[in-house]
Amino acid sequence: MSNLPTANNTMRTTQIVNIRTESPTVKTYTFIDSLCSKARPGQFLMLWIPGIDEIPLSIMNTTNDLVSVSVKAIGDATRHLHTLETGTTIGIRGPFGNSFTENQGRVLLIGGGTGTAPLLFLAKQLITNAKHLAFVEGAKTKNELLFISELDGVCQEKNIITTTEDGTAGLQCLVTQPLANLLDKEHFDMIYTCGPEIMVKKIFEITEQHKLPLEASLERLMRCGIGLCGSCMIGKYRVCRDGPVFTAAQLREVKDELGISKIGFDGSRIPVYT
Amino acid sequence: MENSPLSISFAGLQLPNPTMLASGVMGYTAESFLRIAKGGAGAIVTKSVSTEPRAGYANPIVVQTESGLLNAVGLPNPGIDIFAEEIKYTKTLLHVPLIVSVFGYSAEEYATTAKKAVKAGADAIELNVSCPHVKQTGAEIGQSPKLLTEVVQQVRDAINKPLIVKLSPNVTNIATLAQTAVEAGADALTAVNTLKALAIDSETQLPILSNIKGGLSGPAVKPVALRCVYDIAEAVDVPIIGCGGIANWRDAIEFFLAGATAVQIGTTVADNMEVFQAITKGVDTYLRQKHYGSVKEIVKLAHRK
Numbered sequence: 001m002s003n004l005p006t007a008n009n010t011m012r013t014t015q016i017v018n019i020r021t022e023s024p025t026v027k028t029y030t031f032i033d034s035l036c037s038k039a040r041p042g043q044f045l046m047l048w049i050p051g052i053d054e055i056p057l058s059i060m061n062t063t064n065d066l067v068s069v070s071v072k073a074i075g076d077a078t079r080h081l082h083t084l085e086t087g088t089t090i091g092i093r094g095p096f097g098n099s100f101t102e103n104q105g106r107v108l109l110i111g112g113g114t115g116t117a118p119l120l121f122l123a124k125q126l127i128t129n130a131k132h133l134a135f136v137e138g139a140k141t142k143n144e145l146l147f148i149s150e151l152d153g154v155c156q157e158k159n160i161i162t163t164t165e166d167g168t169a170g171l172q173c174l175v176t177q178p179l180a181n182l183l184d185k186e187h188f189d190m191i192y193t194c195g196p197e198i199m200v201k202k203i204f205e206i207t208e209q210h211k212l213p214l215e216a217s218l219e220r221l222m223r224c225g226i227g228l229c230g231s232c233m234i235g236k237y238r239v240c241r242d243g244p245v246f247t248a249a250q251l252r253e254v255k256d257e258l259g260i261s262k263i264g265f266d267g268s269r270i271p272v273y274t
Numbered sequence: 275m276e277n278s279p280l281s282i283s284f285a286g287l288q289l290p291n292p293t294m295l296a297s298g299v300m301g302y303t304a305e306s307f308l309r310i311a312k313g314g315a316g317a318i319v320t321k322s323v324s325t326e327p328r329a330g331y332a333n334p335i336v337v338q339t340e341s342g343l344l345n346a347v348g349l350p351n352p353g354i355d356i357f358a359e360e361i362k363y364t365k366t367l368l369h370v371p372l373i374v375s376v377f378g379y380s381a382e383e384y385a386t387t388a389k390k391a392v393k394a395g396a397d398a399i400e401l402n403v404s405c406p407h408v409k410q411t412g413a414e415i416g417q418s419p420k421l422l423t424e425v426v427q428q429v430r431d432a433i434n435k436p437l438i439v440k441l442s443p444n445v446t447n448i449a450t451l452a453q454t455a456v457e458a459g460a461d462a463l464t465a466v467n468t469l470k471a472l473a474i475d476s477e478t479q480l481p482i483l484s485n486i487k488g489g490l491s492g493p494a495v496k497p498v499a500l501r502c503v504y505d506i507a508e509a510v511d512v513p514i515i516g517c518g519g520i521a522n523w524r525d526a527i528e529f530f531l532a533g534a535t536a537v538q539i540g541t542t543v544a545d546n547m548e549v550f551q552a553i554t555k556g557v558d559t560y561l562r563q564k565h566y567g568s569v570k571e572i573v574k575l576a577h578r579k
Contacts, residue, residue, distance in 0.1 A: 010338045013477040046334075050478040054333035089477055093338065224336045227544035229347055230300035230321070236309040238300070241544065265329040267302040267321065268352030 040099030041122035048091030053077035105189030112195025138175025142168035201259030284513035285461035289316035296540030314551030342494030358394035404442035404467030430459030449509035507533025523556020
């Protein structure tokens with residue numbers, strides 16, 4: 001858990017100092033922010049695109065006073081963000097939410113799409129103390145597999161499994177496919193995951209069958225980011241404040257909603273599709 | 275519960291303690307209401323609901339300033355027909371009163387929504403005639419004696435449950451509007467909603483909220499809210515629910531002394547869902563130490579000459 005302030009975390013403006021293209025749809029933005037540079041893996045920040053929107057983003061890396069987030073162009077705000085250049089002023093609040101625990105045993109990380117970003121950040125922290133680090137990453141197609149070269153630097157190549165839906169790289173299947181087999185063969189002390197909620201749900205079902213501990217980072221519609229507005233509730237939990245990282249025990253409490261329904265913009269319960 | 279020095283009854287409502295969840299905070303689902311009740315709330319007020327669904331505003335919807343929280347969420351709600359199911363579900367689980375906050379764009383809409391909420395099981399209705407950031411409703415109604423009278427009267431005629439009117443501090447004289455609401459049929463008053471406010475970013479030279487203006491809450495507004503409760507207590511005899519910047523038991527005591535029978539807590543709940551328990555415990559200790567037998571005995575004490 002972080003001791004950084006949530007209640008009095010006022011927004012500050014900063015400039016984008018670096019933009020890196022990760023894939024045809026994903027870019028990583030780096031900027032200076034002292035508070036967020038102290039974030040733990042799993043925490044998120046609220047990024048204000050002046051005059052456009054404010055969006056929650058998982059922190060993907062920190063170095064000195066710098067912080068990076070990886071953004072997929074999927075909506076109006078993220079598409080607009082993709083048009084910005086270095087030097088552009090943005091606003092930052094955070095870091096918010098809890099973080100992953102840092103297990104020192106044999107750990108497995110499973111990332112889907114941009115869900116890989118916070119797990120890469122986590123893997124970099126785990127590398128010093130964890131006995132064994134394995135990574136499964138899934139994407140739709142080869143050029144959407146993110147951070148492959150960085151993962152190679154963190155895990156041994158034999159401990160990285162990649163999957164694509166179209167078979168252009170790695171195994172042709174969903175990221176959940178190789179999991180059951182892997183868990184039958186090898187023992188893990190902790191599984192970490194982040195990605196689309198349907199994927200998280202499937203992984204949760206598999207780790208439950210294997211009676212393994214799990215920490216999953218969830219994403220919901222976020223408005224205030226500080227636990228007030230109720231937009232990101234799952235069961236009795238606020239994803240922004242009680243999460244975004246939830247344990248298997250907590251996921252059991254919300255299994256009627258996980259991957260099934262969430263709160264929409266108008267406060268009604270709507271289906272989860274991805 | 276009736277024998278506890280902390281239990282209160284007003285306008286026909288029985289509360290195990292004088293703390294309530296203020297409208298607008300985590301107010302969509304039965305699960306959140308239950309969690310707040312577990313944190314010790316003596317009653318729950320839902321987010322404000324209207325006849326039709328409303329999506330609210332784009333982000334940013336909050337600005338955390340050095341002196342309080344500014345918000346313009348924009349009254350998102352699923353509409354009363356869908357929310358009625360949530361009310362029904364909540365009522366099967368919740369053991370404290372459920373007060374449904376209602377808004378509309380006409381007196382008819384307020385009345386229709388209030389009626390449906392009561393039919394679904396609401397223990398009381400709180401009229402939002404004080405939201406400072408949505409046009410043609412909220413404060414635009416609560417600031418006009420004529421519109422306020424119309425809305426309160428129509429809702430009064432439509433329901434047979436306690437009717438609470440939540441007032442805006444953004445008026446010249448809150449006491450006269452309190453009188454207007456009571457004359458039109460309000461059983462109790464909540465004072466106050468947020469203070470209309472603005473935040474501008476000096477670097478980009480833009481307002482930060484997507485809606486430009488919003489409502490200020492948190493400890494910064496407490497002295498204003500306290501003054502409003504004091505003024506209203508001089509003007510009317512109905513119970514007053516104090517609201518605005520209450521974060522601990524001492525704040526609550528100050529509101530009782532100013533004339534409040536109960537208090538609502540909003541902004542602080544984000545940081546501490548057990549704040550209700552903490553306040554109740556502190557109030558209990560205060561009453562014992564000062565040798566009072568109930569909360570009622572200290573209501574309006576600061577008015578003594």
